Amino acid sequence: xxxxxxxxxxxxxxxxxxxxxxxxxxxxxxxxxxxxxxxxxxxxxxxxxxxxxxxxxxxxxxxxxxxxxxxxxxxxxxxxxxxxxxxxxxxxxxxxxxxxxxxxxxxxxxxxxxxxxxxxxxxxxxxxxxxxxxxxxxxxxxxxxxxxxxxxxxxxxxxxxxxxxxxxxxxxxxxxxxxxxxxxxxxxxxxxxxxxxxxxxxxxxxxxxxxxxxxxxxxxxxx
Amino acid sequence: xxxxxxxxxxxxxxxxxxxxxxxxxxxxxxxxxxxxxxxxxxxxxxxxxxxxxxxxxxxxxxxxxxxxxxxxxxxxxxxxxxxxxxxx
Numbered sequence: 521x522x523x524x525x526x527x528x529x530x531x532x533x534x535x536x537x538x539x540x541x542x543x544x545x546x547x548x549x550x551x552x553x554x555x556x557x558x559x560x561x562x563x564x565x566x567x568x569x570x571x572x573x574x575x576x577x578x579x580x581x582x583x584x585x586x587x588x589x590x591x592x593x594x595x596x597x598x599x600x601x602x603x604x605x606x607x608x609x610x611x612x613x614x615x616x617x618x619x620x621x622x623x624x625x626x627x628x629x630x631x632x633x634x635x636x637x638x639x640x641x642x643x644x645x646x647x648x649x650x651x652x653x654x655x656x657x658x659x660x661x662x663x664x665x666x667x668x669x670x671x672x673x674x675x676x677x678x679x680x681x682x683x684x685x686x687x688x689x690x691x692x693x694x695x696x697x698x699x700x701x702x703x704x705x706x707x708x709x710x711x712x713x714x715x716x717x718x719x720x721x722x723x724x725x726x727x728x729x730x731x732x733x734x735x736x737x738x739x740x741x742x743x
Numbered sequence: 744x745x746x747x748x749x750x751x752x753x754x755x756x757x758x759x760x761x762x763x764x765x766x767x768x769x770x771x772x773x774x775x776x777x778x779x780x781x782x783x784x785x786x787x788x789x790x791x792x793x794x795x796x797x798x799x800x801x802x803x804x805x806x807x808x809x810x811x812x813x814x815x816x817x818x819x820x821x822x823x824x825x826x827x828x829x830x831x
Contacts, residue, residue: 578810578811579813582810582813586810614815615813620815621815622813622815622816624754624758624759624816625761625762626761627759627761628761629761629762629765667759669758669759669815669816670815671815694759694761
């Protein structure tokens with residue numbers, strides 16, 4: 521049976537079809553799971569796609585965290601299943617306490633949108649196993665609240681446990697330690713602000729996201 | 744009893760406040776001198792039913808911690824005012 525990816529859609533999510541398209545392009549299956557569903561269907565991995573879940577009201581991810589589907593996502597993550605949150609999905613994962621820290625408004629209050637160079641800092645995660653540490657990937661960002669912040673203790677923990685997966689080559693948003701993406705201790709839950717699903721076709725200007733999406737599919741087929 | 748609750752949410756000390764900084768930078772151009780320390784937060788108002796003030800405080804504190812604020816970056820201050828002794 522081919523690998524199957526559940527793509528979570530909240531009211532206001534807008535990147536779910538880009539993820540679906542890329543997963544299918546890479547030869548796997550994907551299906552949309554709406555936020556009020558209690559289960560994930562037959563999923564080998566979960567992607568929380570970008571957008572503005574519940575309008576980003578109160579704070580990005582604050583309301584999405586209480587959607588029924590998040591109970592299933594938390595259980596899936598706890599059982600070791602691969603979970604990736606992209607952009608707004610990263611914000612949802614921090615609000616749900618599946619990843620530490622928080623994403624606040626960009627330094628300088630600038631909405632950042634454009635290709636960004638990311639350095640892969642660890643190939644040990646469900647999203648980076650098919651790329652090499654030190655690789656520099658061109659992946660677009662598109663966010664207003666991507667300024668990663670956390671306590672000094674959390675930062676030290678992320679650094680010492682090699683859980684910073686991506687750093688910006690040129691920090692666009694004020695993130696502490698240039699952090700663009702992190703993982704949990706189990707290395708199966710990953711959050712990142714850049715959009716790898718938007719860098720998977722020559723027509724989009726970069727195919728550097730393919731290695732990341734392929735990593736997820738490889739991880740999914742093993743889980 | 745019914746209490747009117749006002750929750751003021753503000754960024755924790757040490758967390759950058761780009762909105763406050765941007766407003767502060769704009770002030771001299773508008774002719775406002777001597778204004779410092781601008782910070783931007785939000786205020787959330789609602790009514791809450793509880794047996795007494797300490798029960799209401801406990802409920803709103805829990806609400807703040809679990810939902811209205813993100814404790815990684817935000818603090819909150821709660822004000823309660825009794826407005827009625829029982830619901831209509």
